[in-house]
Amino acid sequence: MPVMTSPIMSESEVRAAVEREMPGVRADLERLVRIPGIAFEGFDHSHVERSAEAVAELLRGCGLDVDIVRSGGQPAVIGRRAAPPGAPTVLLYAHHDVQPVGDRSLWESDPFEPVERDGRLYARGAADDKAGVMAHVAALRAYGDALPVGVVLFIEGEEEYGSDSLEQLLVEHRDEITSDVIVIADSANWDIGVPALTTSLRGIVNCFVEVRTLDHAVHSGMFGGAVPDALTALVRLLATLQDDAGDVAVDGLVGREGATVDYPEDRFRAEAGLADGVQLIGTGRITDRLWTKPALAILGVDAPSTGEAPNALVPAAKAKLSIRLAPGDDPKRAYAAVRAHLEQHAPWGAQVTVTVEHDGDPCVIDTSGPMFDAARSAFRTAWDGTDPVDVGIGGSIPFIATFQEMFPKAAILVTGVEDPHARAHGPNESLHLGEFARVCLAEALLLRNVAAVSS
Ligand code: BES
Numbered sequence: 001m002p003v004m005t006s007p008i009m010s011e012s013e014v015r016a017a018v019e020r021e022m023p024g025v026r027a028d029l030e031r032l033v034r035i036p037g038i039a040f041e042g043f044d045h046s047h048v049e050r051s052a053e054a055v056a057e058l059l060r061g062c063g064l065d066v067d068i069v070r071s072g073g074q075p076a077v078i079g080r081r082a083a084p085p086g087a088p089t090v091l092l093y094a095h096h097d098v099q100p101v102g103d104r105s106l107w108e109s110d111p112f113e114p115v116e117r118d119g120r121l122y123a124r125g126a127a128d129d130k131a132g133v134m135a136h137v138a139a140l141r142a143y144g145d146a147l148p149v150g151v152v153l154f155i156e157g158e159e160e161y162g163s164d165s166l167e168q169l170l171v172e173h174r175d176e177i178t179s180d181v182i183v184i185a186d187s188a189n190w191d192i193g194v195p196a197l198t199t200s201l202r203g204i205v206n207c208f209v210e211v212r213t214l215d216h217a218v219h220s221g222m223f224g225g226a227v228p229d230a231l232t233a234l235v236r237l238l239a240t241l242q243d244d245a246g247d248v249a250v251d252g253l254v255g256r257e258g259a260t261v262d263y264p265e266d267r268f269r270a271e272a273g274l275a276d277g278v279q280l281i282g283t284g285r286i287t288d289r290l291w292t293k294p295a296l297a298i299l300g301v302d303a304p305s306t307g308e309a310p311n312a313l314v315p316a317a318k319a320k321l322s323i324r325l326a327p328g329d330d331p332k333r334a335y336a337a338v339r340a341h342l343e344q345h346a347p348w349g350a351q352v353t354v355t356v357e358h359d360g361d362p363c364v365i366d367t368s369g370p371m372f373d374a375a376r377s378a379f380r381t382a383w384d385g386t387d388p389v390d391v392g393i394g395g396s397i398p399f400i401a402t403f404q405e406m407f408p409k410a411a412i413l414v415t416g417v418e419d420p421h422a423r424a425h426g427p428n429e430s431l432h433l434g435e436f437a438r439v440c441l442a443e444a445l446l447l448r449n450v451a452a453v454s455s
């Protein structure tokens with residue numbers, strides 16, 4: 001038997017310890033949320049720096065050796081504590097940067113001033129992903145000196161901006177972060193009261209398509225009827241991307257049926273906030289459409305705004321497309337397919353230019369084995385006997401594929417604090433505080449279960 005530095009805490013001791021820590025965890029979550037750390041270009045990055053420093057301070061408070069690291073991008077925080085003899089090391093990932101807030105008038109309260117309403121904490125990043133950071137901190141605080149595993153905390157600073165320098169950081173710090181189990185706290189649970197273990201995520205390709213039909217704007221009365229305007233050409237081109245049922249109509253994208261989870265249509269409509277009378281698009285099970293098939297959306301258009309549009313034919317117009325890729329697809333191949341489709345479907349000989357913004361890999365996680373059983377058991381206990389549901393996720397965490405390649409032997413547990421009402425990336429993002437407490441407990445129990453598997 002390995003010699004442990006402190007006795008392993010019992011399940012009820014862990015439960016009591018997490019409960020004891022929750023008020024402090026909540027207060028520190030609120031402090032983090034007040035720092036508007038946005039990694040996007042054009043934002044004041046001094047806030048991401050402050051955010052990294054605040055995270056570093058929290059980790060030092062947990063007795064970790066802490067470094068703020070970067071590799072050309074925004075600062076990540078690495079905190080480490082060696083494993084007791086014979087115990088495994090667990091890497092705990094979350095990100096401290098957040099999405100921009102968009103139109104502030106759509107927020108019911110200041111996005112960077114956390115406010116509790118009906119058991120939820122409202123603020124940008126309250127769920128995605130500062131609660132992920134604090135779930136790790138909660139688990140560490142609950143154990144104090146009796147932490148049953150070694151830990152490496154890796155808290156990234158530019159996840160929402162595409163994690164451009166993450167791969168380089170992982171390569172540079174490979175030896176420090178190598179671990180037996182990786183917990184990625186940046187996903188979602190299935191429902192309030194029902195935990196989930198994420199088994200796949202979609203990939204992503206974001207790209208721009210620009211259409212040009214004229215070299216300058218001309219009077220729409222003098223030339224309209226014979227000269228195509230670029231905005232109409234763009235709209236017709238974009239309309240070819242889906243068929244009448246709303247399935248993606250680009251040849252060469254991977255998509256399959258395979259999800260077994262039923263997502264009742266009523267529940268899905270309500271959670272999405274679908275307007276009355278609007279039909280769902282695509283075919284097959286809802287979970288297939290979300291998890292194992294591609295999806296395509298137009299995120300924005302550059303064209304004259306309606307308030308200022310003169311009676312003139314628009315010479316050029318540009319759209320931003322986002323394609324979510326099914327697990328098994330390849331972003332480079334998928335982009336080539338989308339680009340070829342756009343070039344081949346240009347209406348009326350319009351000039352089409354396609355450029356990529358960024359892409360990311362999908363992933364599939366084989367969730368069999370003792371570490372996954374250890375996680376499921378921790379979830380079941382934290383949710384008072386409710387088993388976690390195996391879910392796919394329609395969103396993307398591209399670097400999971402990188403972790404899989406770099407650390408092929410590590411079990412990757414993708415957990416998280418979001419729920420279907422969290423509105424991550426939108427106005428009025430929020431965290432369900434009751435579920436957050438369960439997530440913290442589950443993570444603490446998970447560390448204990450993982451230590452038990454290895455002993
Ligand atoms: N936390 C999300 C991923 C996610 C989305 C998990 C939905 C569970 C449900 C993550 O922070 C995110 O938003 N990722 C980006 C990736 C992109 C920037 C490459 C996304 O999916 O848009």
Ligand code: MN
Pocket residue numbers: 095128129159186
């Ligand atoms: Mn996130």
